[in-house]
Amino acid sequence: MANYKIIAPNKSYTGISASVTFCNGVGYTENKKLLEWFIDKGYRVIDESEVNQIPLDNIEKDKIDQLEDMTTEELMLYAEEVGVDIGKTKTKEGILKKIKEAEGLGE
Incomplete structure (x- = not known):
């Protein structure tokens, strides 16, 4: 099972x-x-x-691509939904960086 x-x-x-x-x-x-x-x-x-059948690099790349395609507002909502503290960051790049760090992406 x-x-x-x-x-x-x-x-x-x-x-x-x-x-x-x-x-x-x-x-x-x-x-x-x-x-x-x-x-x-x-x-x-x-x-x-x-x-074990899917290379982790592909999963991580897909996730990063999805995040990078989001608007600033979508990233802010996503961060809130998954519990990522973005602090006072309001730029797309800053929010994206906070999410990547919190989710261990791009390391």
Whole structure:
């Protein structure tokens, strides 16, 4: 049976949601029926059985490309949704830098 990694919108969330235990925003389940619920609530779902089949460099590049295509307003909303503190930064470049640092992208 597949194991799914669930990533909460709040990276520091520790608790139980829909019977899945989370620690620092990450939980695991084998229950495929729960996945749609988590996705609808803004969680990210990763099929752990597929992780080793996709080069991580490609995933990171795709994520960076998606972020760079966003407008300043979209980046600000994204940062708020995923819990990234952008401080007083208001420029697209500054917000993008904060998000990349928080998510460990481009290192």
